[in-house]
Amino acid sequence: MIPIRALFVASRLWFGLITLVLLFVAAYAFPILFPLVKVAFVVFMVLIGVDFWLLFRTTNYPSGSAFFARREVPERLSNGDENPLTIYLENRYSFNARVEVIDEIPFQFQRRDVLFQAQLKPHETQAIRYELRPTRRGEYSFGAVNVFVLSPLGLLKRRYQFEQGKLVAVYPSFLQMRQFELLAATNRLTEVGVKRIRRIGHSMEFEQVRPYSTGDDVRTINWKATSRRSDSQGASLMINAFQDERSQPVYCLIDKGRVMQSPFEGLTLLDYAINASLVLSNIALMKQDRAGVLTFSDHIGQLLPAERRTGQMLKILELLYRQKTRFLESDYESLYTSIRTHIRQRSLLLLFTNFETMSGMQRQLPYLRRLAKDHLLLVIFFENTELRALIDQPATDTEHVYMKTIGEKFSFEKKQIVKELGQYGIQTILTAPQNLTANTVNKYLELKARGMI
Template structure:
């Protein structure tokens, strides 16, 4: 009995009726003839409530509901969630559904209204975008049912407490992989890189397609086939590609809900997958005030699973970064010349110069590419016209920091260090383009 009362709720209509009946009783003190009408309305309300309660509770399992959640969620992406509902009542019902999603989303208004005929089924779909890796706990699905009388609501609670892990953006990784298979990477912003020189090994003679270098046309084969034929060259394979992820405090800055660290982690996952598909070896090193987790570069089956698990587990206290420890580790453990993609961030030239000696030492043994981030807020401020003295002052300061970023790129180039300055939302595309460019130029 207590359980029944706990699952019973009055609708707003009941309170409106109660207010109206109370008003009738009040006016009955002045107009006695209203007393009978007020009593009659009260009795009708009681009878309707009893009838509504019997209708709602006559079926022990009036509805069935199930929430379908992926086994894991993709960080920074829209993940599909669905709720399946089936009406077991013999009449049409009105429904209010409240899903208890994880607290990390900070949503308290996830309410759905719908209706179902007898024996009808329905699927409600919505999407969630997590912005932090880790475990997310889903609570119950609360379904409030109204009969055609619409005075009472019966709550059905489907306890589906489920823990779901949020991994780095594997949805983006799959999208890039599918586009690569269908030769449609340009739709994602990946450029077609022209091969420079002929340092690659000869692979085959094939038919000319638009975009091929005309200098690679094989005129003898063209004359024999009466069709344009070109020499195809095989890119050098099995090169080491290491993603070095700075987990220091400079990577704490948020953009569109995600930290710069999570952008770097997502880009690392996608780039590693592309490198392995290109028959290169992919590895990961994380560091902050000390060396974190290390995964040796490899291209064996299961390497991507290891990279995904490593990136998922990354935690940081956002301490000051120790680049000396990174250099010592690379000098000791990375013996073969490799491409090192260092994800970090600098706001001033002075902060970069403090680490420049370590960058130069790394660049002696490896091909080093430093990836850091544009301050998109500064770009927005620069694009906005200044009208007041205060706005002019702010814009002047913004220009100083904006051009310092450009100066960092130029100074790194002076020492033969590749540099990539990118907006966070373009990090993956720009990094992949740079990797393909370096590979086409035979630098790795």
């Protein structure tokens, strides 16, 4: 039964049969062709038998494995990013093999076009590389790698199946996190939109007294240390060196309510907030600050206290992986109560949420003002990019004019929200989803440079 289940018919065989049928029909009109057609039919049947023998013979392959394939998938996939996958092929036949590879990818991708074709010489290996972009966190189940092998005759196909079933978890965008980490280590964050922030003044955390170097601020010269050094080792200016304030608590507050369910380029606003929180937490730890996470919706979700210990990023990654959007309105009163109870030290609070109207923001404003009294609060919400595209289009008729007017009203209301929050000392970021990570990192570095945290 195994050869029968693995046997498939190639299109060339169907074309051959159709040609033979037409020749038999023609032979009824021209009987002189009938003997030639019978010979062609016998030859065609012999070729089918030879093709079957070439594909299914096992004398040279005791294990019956005349072809081998293997799919290489990362242990976990990065949400919202292009993840590389590789299929390795090895032809163990003694003839040139033409292969068709169908990879059974998880149903979440809703793709039916993962078909690859290749030509392999005897005992040759090849690698097929392609990419997948998941848009939801969770477990993804890969099926089999189906390889259909054709001999040089190309009449039949033999199917091989490899990698039967594999579960892979899709985590928040750790590829984006690594990209920012690498660029930060090599001083190239400007490539992803992070601006160079000029430091305003000095922090008050003294680090050391060191010799003056060209470019140092002359206002930091320590004249007493300079005079002592001049007496003992010759004239040399000494300056006071200061370092950034360290170990400041930085919390990402992630709203999981219904306002974060809106989609953009396949991802929800919640997923954008989760990806940005992961990157920002990693940057904060690199800056020697402490990073923590709190999630909330109609009730408080999970709270990870801000720490700078080994393994903190892994804890943050696992916490963010499990978050799901809820479809109820978020309870800011519970958020304020939880923060007042569990976060006693003044901290930087980055609130990822979304306000569509002024009235929606004003309902939560009393709780935001109370948070801003005890902490440095940064409210991050989203610009409606579809609305912006509608506004930028020229009006062509009366209906379009009406739509543009309504769109401009909502867009203006978003700007009003920014001004209203600013009146109470609340920092804000109004950003498009695709620019969220870069804008959030920019604001964090700006606040740190200004000594506000």
